[in-house]
Amino acid sequence: MKSLSIKDIAVKANVSITTVSFIINGKAKEKSISEAVIEKVKKIIEESGYKPNQIARSLRTGNSNIIGLIIEDISNSFFSRIARLIEDKAYKKGYKIIYSSTENSVDKAKELINMFKSRKVDAYIISPIKGIEEDIQMLIDDGNPVILFDRNLPGIDTSYVGADHFNASYQSVESFIKQGKKNIALVTTDIDVQQITERYEGYKKALEDNGIPYNDDLVVKIHFNQEEAETMDEVEKLFKTKDIDAVLFATNYLAISGLKVLKQINKKISDEFSVIAYDDHEAFELHTPSVSVVQQPLEEIAENVIKLILKQLSSKTKLENQKIIIPARLIIRE
Amino acid sequence: MKSLSIKDIAVKANVSITTVSFIINGKAKEKSISEAVIEKVKKIIEESGYKPNQIARSLRTGNSNIIGLIIEDISNSFFSRIARLIEDKAYKKGYKIIYSSTENSVDKAKELINMFKSRKVDAYIISPIKGIEEDIQMLIDDGNPVILFDRNLPGIDTSYVGADHFNASYQSVESFIKQGKKNIALVTTDIDVQQITERYEGYKKALEDNGIPYNDDLVVKIHFNQEEAETMDEVEKLFKTKDIDAVLFATNYLAISGLKVLKQINKKISDEFSVIAYDDHEAFELHTPSVSVVQQPLEEIAENVIKLILKQLSSKTKLENQKIIIPARLIIRE
DNA sequence: CTGAAAGCGCTTACAG
DNA sequence: CTGAAAGCGCTTACAG
Known part of the structure; x- marks a missing residue:
C-alpha cells in the first residue's frame, strides 16, 4: 500500500500542492490563504491520516x-x-x-x-x-x-x-588523606581520553599538595576492552601485594570489578580500607557497606x-x- | 561549504551521472562499463571524499x-x-x-x-x-x-x-518451595503488558501446583512511574506487616528498591528469608549476600x-x- | 488569494 | 559501452 503524498491531498481538496504545503507548514496566514481553504485542507489531511514524507522534506530543505x-x-x-x-x-x-x-x-x-x-x-x-x-x-x-x-x-x-574531573578526583584523594590514609591506590584505564587523564592528574596533584610521594606501583592502568576476569586478576594483585589503605576507581565498571575482587578475597571496606568509585551506580549504595562515590551531574x-x-x-x-x-x-x- | 554531489563527480570525470551512479552501486560490471572508466571514477571519488547523499537515495529508492x-x-x-x-x-x-x-x-x-x-x-x-x-x-x-x-x-x-517469562517465574517459585518456603510474596508492577502478566501467572500456577493457596495480600503491584520513595514505602509495609519467608521481584528495578528497604530496616537475606530478582543486574551478584536472579537471554x-x-x-x-x-x-x- | 514550475540529489528504464 | 530524461515528494521564489 503506497502512502499518500501531498499531491493526493491537493487533488482531493481541489487546490494546488503549493497551497497544501503552505498550510502544512503553518504559512497559510502569511501567504494569505483563505480560511475556507485552510479548513477544507486541514480536514482532508486529518481524515486521510496524511503524514508528510520527511525524507523529501529533508532533501529539499537541507x-x-x-x-x-x-x-x-x-x-x-x-x-x-x-x-x-x-x-x-x-x-x-x-x-x-x-x-x-x-x-x-x-x-x-x-x-x-x-x-x-x-x-x-x-x-x-x-x-x-x-x-x-x-x-x-x-x-x-x-x-x-x-x-x-x-x-x-x-x-x-x-x-x-x-x-570537573580533575577536581572530583582531587577532592576524593583529599578526603582519603583527611581520614589519615597514606597509601592511596588508583585503578584507572589506559584509554587516552581527556577525562581519564584529568582524573589521574587530580589524584597526583592531591597527593603532591599534601606531601605524599607519588608511587607508580599504586596506579593500575587496566587495558580497555579486556575480559573482566583479567581485570580482576590485576586488581587482586594490587590488593594482595601492595599495602594500601584506600583506593580510588576511575570508572564505575572498574569499581564493580574491584568490589567483586574484594568479595572473592573476603576483604572488607572499613575504617582501615576506604573506597571511592568515580561515577555512581546502583550497586554502590546497596553494597554492604555502602561505597562512597563521585556523582557526575548527568x-x-x-x-x-x-x-x-x-x-x-x-x-x-x-x-x-x-x-x-x-x-x-x-x-x-x- | 556545500558538499559534493554526483554531478560534480560526473563533471570531473567527464562522464554522465548515470555512469557514476552505476559505479557507486557496484553495477558497473553488470552494465558493462569499461575498466578504464571505472578506475577513473573511483579515483576521483576517493580523492574528493565524495559520499552519496543518503536522503536523496532514500527518496528515490524508498x-x-x-x-x-x-x-x-x-x-x-x-x-x-x-x-x-x-x-x-x-x-x-x-x-x-x-x-x-x-x-x-x-x-x-x-x-x-x-x-x-x-x-x-x-x-x-x-x-x-x-x-x-x-x-x-x-x-x-x-x-x-x-x-x-x-x-x-x-x-x-x-x-x-x-x-519464557511464565516458566522463569514458575521455576523461581518452585525453587522457593523446594527450600521449604510457604509464604512467598510477589512484588510486581501494574503495567498491563504481557511479560508482566506471565510472570504473575507463573507465580500463581507454581503455588497452585504445589498446594499452596494463593494469597492476594502477598502480591504488591507497584504503580509504574511513581517515585522510588513511594515504592519503598509499599515494599516496607509488605515486609513489616506480612509474615513472609521469600519474595520474587518481577523486575530488577523493583528488586533494587526492595534491597534498599531491607538495608534500611536491617533485615537480611538468609535461609529464613529468600529473594529472587527477575532480570540480572550488577548490584545483585555484588550484594551481601548475593541475590539469586532470573537471567534473561539477552x-x-x-x-x-x-x-x-x-x-x-x-x-x-x-x-x-x-x-x-x-x-x-x-x-x-x- | 492561489498556482505552475524549478530544483534538492539520487536511481533506473529506455534508447542508442 | 554510455547517456538523456523521468521521477521520488517535497518547498519556495516568482508570477498573476
Whole structure:
C-alpha cells in the first residue's frame, strides 16, 4: 500500500500542492490563504491520516530535525542515562536523536560521522575519542553545530560540556588523606581520553599538595576492552601485594570489578580500607557497606548540551564557543 | 561549504551521472562499463571524499537501510544492553538503528511510529505496549517488516522473540518451595503488558501446583512511574506487616528498591528469608549476600530478532511469522 | 488569494 | 559501452 503524498491531498481538496504545503507548514496566514481553504485542507489531511514524507522534506530543505549523538557505548549506564535525558529534552523541542556507539574504535567513529553526514543531521553531540580530531574539525568547518561532552578534545575549537574531573578526583584523594590514609591506590584505564587523564592528574596533584610521594606501583592502568576476569586478576594483585589503605576507581565498571575482587578475597571496606568509585551506580549504595562515590551531574550535563545545541541551531551566525565545566559531587557514604 | 554531489563527480570525470551512479552501486560490471572508466571514477571519488547523499537515495529508492527500534526506556539496562547487541549485529549487515524510548506512553509510542514511518525506515523492532495494536497492525498491513520483542501483543499477527517469562517465574517459585518456603510474596508492577502478566501467572500456577493457596495480600503491584520513595514505602509495609519467608521481584528495578528497604530496616537475606530478582543486574551478584536472579537471554533475544528481521528484509514475499520463546536461566546464588 | 514550475540529489528504464 | 530524461515528494521564489 503506497502512502499518500501531498499531491493526493491537493487533488482531493481541489487546490494546488503549493497551497497544501503552505498550510502544512503553518504559512497559510502569511501567504494569505483563505480560511475556507485552510479548513477544507486541514480536514482532508486529518481524515486521510496524511503524514508528510520527511525524507523529501529533508532533501529539499537541507535539514532533518535530527541530532546525531555519538557515544562510546550505549550499554554503559552513564551514557544511556545521558542519552535518555538528551532525548527527552530534544524531543520537546521537536528534534529527534539518532545515537550510535563507537566502542572506542576510531574507525567506527569515523564511519558514524560519515553516516550522520550523509543523512544530513542538523547537529552533532559527540563524546569524542582521540584520532577523530580531523573529522570533527571538518564538520565544524562545514558549518555544522558540534558539541563535545564528557571529554574535551583540546585542539578543537568548539563548545564543550563536562564534569570537573580533575577536581572530583582531587577532592576524593583529599578526603582519603583527611581520614589519615597514606597509601592511596588508583585503578584507572589506559584509554587516552581527556577525562581519564584529568582524573589521574587530580589524584597526583592531591597527593603532591599534601606531601605524599607519588608511587607508580599504586596506579593500575587496566587495558580497555579486556575480559573482566583479567581485570580482576590485576586488581587482586594490587590488593594482595601492595599495602594500601584506600583506593580510588576511575570508572564505575572498574569499581564493580574491584568490589567483586574484594568479595572473592573476603576483604572488607572499613575504617582501615576506604573506597571511592568515580561515577555512581546502583550497586554502590546497596553494597554492604555502602561505597562512597563521585556523582557526575548527568542532568546538568544533558541540560547544558541541549541548551547550547538549540541556541546554535536557531541562530543564523556561528555563536561563540563555550566550555562549560560542571562540578561533580563527592558523596561519602558510611 | 556545500558538499559534493554526483554531478560534480560526473563533471570531473567527464562522464554522465548515470555512469557514476552505476559505479557507486557496484553495477558497473553488470552494465558493462569499461575498466578504464571505472578506475577513473573511483579515483576521483576517493580523492574528493565524495559520499552519496543518503536522503536523496532514500527518496528515490524508498528504503533507508535504517531499522527503527522502539523500546520502553533506554536508560533501563535491559533495553540498553539489548539495543547495543542489536546495533552491533545490524551494523555488520549494513543497517543502522534509530532507537527511541516510549516511556510507557501510548501517545509517545504512536508519535514514534509516525516519525519512523515518515522517515521510511526499512523495518521495525518494537517492545510494544497496550494501546498501539492498531498502529502496529497498520505497519504490517502496509507491508513493513515488524518484529515484537520482550513482550508479545496477542492479537497481532507478526513475529515475536522473548524470554519464557511464565516458566522463569514458575521455576523461581518452585525453587522457593523446594527450600521449604510457604509464604512467598510477589512484588510486581501494574503495567498491563504481557511479560508482566506471565510472570504473575507463573507465580500463581507454581503455588497452585504445589498446594499452596494463593494469597492476594502477598502480591504488591507497584504503580509504574511513581517515585522510588513511594515504592519503598509499599515494599516496607509488605515486609513489616506480612509474615513472609521469600519474595520474587518481577523486575530488577523493583528488586533494587526492595534491597534498599531491607538495608534500611536491617533485615537480611538468609535461609529464613529468600529473594529472587527477575532480570540480572550488577548490584545483585555484588550484594551481601548475593541475590539469586532470573537471567534473561539477552544475547539470544538480540540474535533472533536480527536474524528474523534480516531474513524478512532480504525476502521479496512476506515470510511466515515465528514466535520464538527462549528459556530464561534461574541462577541460585548462595 | 492561489498556482505552475524549478530544483534538492539520487536511481533506473529506455534508447542508442 | 554510455547517456538523456523521468521521477521520488517535497518547498519556495516568482508570477498573476
